[in-house]
Amino acid sequence: MKHLLSTADLDVADAVRILDTAGSMAATQAREIKKLPTLRGRTVVNLFFEDSTRTRISFETAAKRLSADVINFSAKGSSVSKGESLKDTALTLQAMGADAVVIRHHASGAPHTLATSGWTHGAVINAGDGMHQHPTQALLDAYTLRRHLAGPGDVTGRDLTGLRIAIVGDVLHSRVARSNVHLLHTLGAEVVLVAPPTLLPVGVGAWPARVSYHLDEVLADEKPDAIMMLRVQRERMSSAGGGFFPSPLEYTRRYGLDARRLALLPEHAIVLHPGPMNRGLEISADAADSTRAVIVEQVANGVAVRMAVLYLLLAGGDAPARAAAPTDDMKVDA
Amino acid sequence: MTRNYLLRDVSPLGEGTTDVLLADGIIAAIGAGAEAQAQDPVIINGSGLVLLPGLVDLHTHLREPGREDAETVRSGTRAAAMGGFTAVHAMANTTPTQDTAGVVEQVWRLGRDAGWVDVRPIGAVTVGLEGERLAELGAMAESAAQVRVFSDDGKCVHDPVVMRRALEYVKAFDGVIAQHAQEPRLTEGAQMHEGVVSAELGLAGWPAVAEEAIIARDVLLAEHVGSRLHVCHLSTAGSVEIIRWAKSRGIDVTAEVTPHHLILTDELARGYDPVFKVNPPLRTQRDVEAVREGLADGTIDIVATDHAPHTREDKDCEWGAAAFGMTGLETALSVVQETMVDTGRMTWADVARVLSTTPARIGRVTDHGRPIAVGEPANLTLVDPGIRRVVVPEEQATHSVNSPFRGRELAGCVIATWLRGRATVMDGSACDESVVVSS
Ligand SMILES: [Zn+2]
Numbered sequence: 181m182k183h184l185l186s187t188a189d190l191d192v193a194d195a196v197r198i199l200d201t202a203g204s205m206a207a208t209q210a211r212e213i214k215k216l217p218t219l220r221g222r223t224v225v226n227l228f229f230e231d232s233t234r235t236r237i238s239f240e241t242a243a244k245r246l247s248a249d250v251i252n253f254s255a256k257g258s259s260v261s262k263g264e265s266l267k268d269t270a271l272t273l274q275a276m277g278a279d280a281v282v283i284r285h286h287a288s289g290a291p292h293t294l295a296t297s298g299w300t301h302g303a304v305i306n307a308g309d310g311m312h313q314h315p316t317q318a319l320l321d322a323y324t325l326r327r328h329l330a331g332p333g334d335v336t337g338r339d340l341t342g343l344r345i346a347i348v349g350d351v352l353h354s355r356v357a358r359s360n361v362h363l364l365h366t367l368g369a370e371v372v373l374v375a376p377p378t379l380l381p382v383g384v385g386a387w388p389a390r391v392s393y394h395l396d397e398v399l400a401d402e403k404p405d406a407i408m409m410l411r412v413q414r415e416r417m418s419s420a421g422g423g424f425f426p427s428p429l430e431y432t433r434r435y436g437l438d439a440r441r442l443a444l445l446p447e448h449a450i451v452l453h454p455g456p457m458n459r460g461l462e463i464s465a466d467a468a469d470s471t472r473a474v475i476v477e478q479v480a481n482g483v484a485v486r487m488a489v490l491y492l493l494l495a496g497g498d499a500p501a502r503a504a505a506p507t508d509d510m511k512v513d514a
Numbered sequence: 515m516t517r518n519y520l521l522r523d524v525s526p527l528g529e530g531t532t533d534v535l536l537a538d539g540i541i542a543a544i545g546a547g548a549e550a551q552a553q554d555p556v557i558i559n560g561s562g563l564v565l566l567p568g569l570v571d572l573h574t575h576l577r578e579p580g581r582e583d584a585e586t587v588r589s590g591t592r593a594a595a596m597g598g599f600t601a602v603h604a605m606a607n608t609t610p611t612q613d614t615a616g617v618v619e620q621v622w623r624l625g626r627d628a629g630w631v632d633v634r635p636i637g638a639v640t641v642g643l644e645g646e647r648l649a650e651l652g653a654m655a656e657s658a659a660q661v662r663v664f665s666d667d668g669k670c671v672h673d674p675v676v677m678r679r680a681l682e683y684v685k686a687f688d689g690v691i692a693q694h695a696q697e698p699r700l701t702e703g704a705q706m707h708e709g710v711v712s713a714e715l716g717l718a719g720w721p722a723v724a725e726e727a728i729i730a731r732d733v734l735l736a737e738h739v740g741s742r743l744h745v746c747h748l749s750t751a752g753s754v755e756i757i758r759w760a761k762s763r764g765i766d767v768t769a770e771v772t773p774h775h776l777i778l779t780d781e782l783a784r785g786y787d788p789v790f791k792v793n794p795p796l797r798t799q800r801d802v803e804a805v806r807e808g809l810a811d812g813t814i815d816i817v818a819t820d821h822a823p824h825t826r827e828d829k830d831c832e833w834g835a836a837a838f839g840m841t842g843l844e845t846a847l848s849v850v851q852e853t854m855v856d857t858g859r860m861t862w863a864d865v866a867r868v869l870s871t872t873p874a875r876i877g878r879v880t881d882h883g884r885p886i887a888v889g890e891p892a893n894l895t896l897v898d899p900g901i902r903r904v905v906v907p908e909e910q911a912t913h914s915v916n917s918p919f920r921g922r923e924l925a926g927c928v929i930a931t932w933l934r935g936r937a938t939v940m941d942g943s944a945c946d947e948s949v950v951v952s953s
Contacts (some may be wrong), residue, residue, distance in 0.1 A: 186712075231946030266831060266832055266835075267830060267831060285832065286834075287832040287833060287835060288705075288715055288716040288717050288718070288786075288833065288834065289715065289786030289832055289833045289834070290714075290833075290834075291831040292785070292786045293786055293832045293833070294833070296785070296786075298829075310716050310717075310834065311716030311717070311718075312715060312716030312717075313716070351894060355716060358714070381712070381713035381719070382708050382709060382712075382713060382719060382721065383708070383709045383710040383711070383712060383713030383714070383719075384713055385710075386710040386713065386714070387713070387714075420814070
């Protein structure tokens with residue numbers, strides 16, 4: 181694995197290895213001194229063409245805990261908005277000696293272009309591209325699901341076989357949904373997508389997932405082990421925004437997760453949301469703040485998963501499997 | 515004074531072999547007696563070679579005036595000659611737009627001065643391609659450029675009233691509206707064909723219905739007002755069905771398909787290489803099969819290149835920021851040979867029909883697309899179907915390198931092209947420019 185561009189590129193062994201490595205990383209994070217010397221002297225660039233403070237901070241924290249040097253490059257708001265700037269920016273970063281480029285871009289495929297263009301020799305990590313992919317989000321979701329649902333006992337080495345996951349909301353515009361569908365399928369879970377027909381892409385029939393237009397039916401019939409609520413942008417309602425649904429109220433009524441629907445879930449089921457949440461639209465305060473919700477934990481797991489990805493791409497070398505072994509070669513930097 | 519050329523043992527339209535003599539700008543003799551009439555001719559061994567009427571492209575973007583960094587009339591027409599063309603129709607989306615007599619005459623003169631092929635400018639349907647007010651179609655028709663084809667290509671004449679008026683108005687001078695069929699609201703932000711691949715890649719979809727809805731509307735409008743309609747770069751199976759239906763009703767409609775829609779599919783977008791970004795987008799294998807079928811059975815009348823050169827900057831970037839379009843003049847004939855002739859679906863006579871005779875008729879270009887017969891103007895191209903060659907865009911005559919066939923081996927090669935008896939291409943190479951221009 182030279183880059184992390186899409187969860188579709190991961191086989192089950194790759195995915196489990198990343199989750200196991202994340203588990204090791206999380207264990208180190210419980211210690212008093214969290215910093216590991218692993219990537220000392222390596223440079224990680226956060227190249228963000230689109231605002232996302234949460235994702236940037238998560239990657240930055242992960243890189244710093246591995247002792248990497250971090251450069252934050254925000255192209256948002258500057259005059260660069262055209263593709264030429266992707267090339268020029270990449271060449272600049274290459275000149276600075278970037279070992280890894282974490283890229284967030286509004287255009288689907290931009291990380292792929294960066295990785296295959298020869299503009300940079302470093303590892304490319306996709307931190308979200310357009311409507312395409314956000315692989316570390318899916319990995320942290322899978323990590324969270326595995327921690328809660330793949331037990332009992334030590335979940336190391338396990339996949340998600342047999343779990344039923346409902347992904348609810350704006351699938352059409354969601355890179356989180358696309359990443360999760362591939363990864364969850366690879367890990368053996370069953371995925372059902374729940375959305376109004378307007379918010380499902382033409383061609384969704386080819387995805388390894390089932391589709392439903394009715395949340396209540398899915399809750400009653402499928403008894404999902406977890407429900408993942410996707411962010412819905414209010415502006416998608418307007419005519420200029422595409423007119424995808426009649427009103428926020430109707431959306432909430434048909435697809436929102438509230439206390440009543442929460443009560444329909446099985447006892448053990450958990451609630452995920454990639455954030456930031458639109459409280460009152462796709463998720464009510466009751467649901468978001470319930471004990472079932474693991475939304476805050478997802479954020480913490482995000483750091484561990486991103487540490488694992490950086491570690492495997494930059495220090496894993498040719499033997500990433502061995503690298504997954506817990507912390508023998510990851511002595512705490514005292 | 516042009517040379518005489520004696521083509522020995524060539525196969526006109528791929529049917530039989532004979533000798534053909536070109537002299538004084540015309541086909542002077544055909545058959546056994548041709549050699550006797552030749553005066554100090556250049557003798558070409560035509561054994562195994564197919565002689566076709568010079569190809570006529572109804573859809574070429576020459577980019578001049580305005581984007582001379584991508585292509586000029588000179589570089590684009592030289593590429594055309596290399597591809598076997600003797601006439602091209604220069605699309606109107608230049609800067610300034612070809613929407614006045616002045617601009618179309620400028621392009622026409624640039625073409626005449628370059629001398630590689632005859633350039634027939636296309637006039638814009640509406641002022642600035644804005645789709646609101648008719649451009650001065652009559653003035654362009656009566657200009658030195660003699661415009662007969664009008665198109666807002668790149669944009670669709672989407673307002674049904676404007677389209678109706680345009681269809682009616684050009685009847686006064688035997689013009690035709692060539693429609694770029696793309697319903698604008700259904701294709702806002704569209705990046706590629708809407709389907710399985712776009713769903714996976716997260717690229718905004720360009721649905722087939724956005725093309726088909728406009729074609730359906732336009733054939734009905736053409737029927738209603740009794741006008742001539744031409745559909746540019748038809749790309750979907752549904753569009754073929756609509757054209758087939760319209761023709762069965764006697765509607766005066768013609769349709770074109772591009773070489774790339776005959777051979778490439780949306781699967782190529784998976785690598786996010788913008789060289790495959792084109793409008794209308796590459797469709798599915800089922801659509802490719804349907805347009806081949808439609809071309810073979812005559813539902814689709816012609817092949818036109820939609821040659822769309824772009825600078826490196828406009829393609830060397832992420833997919834979403836890249837320009838739409840691909841070059842095609844120098845690969846068109848090979849693609850048609852490979853997809854239609856070598857598969858047994860068409861004869862070389864059919865190729866002459868779809869790449870020369872019919873496009874010349876649609877564009878009202880009287881001295882091109884003629885039969886290969888004594889006394890006809892010597893606008894001809896000589897093809898070796900037996901050669902296979904690897905496409906190297908940097909070696910092409912077009913100024914741009916955005917060929918989707920880079921590194922791909924294609925069948926057939928243009929050996930020679932003559933414009934009114936004067937060689938523009940000989941031995942597979944463009945003739946010396948000074949010779950071309952002065953003669
Ligand atoms: Zn067009």
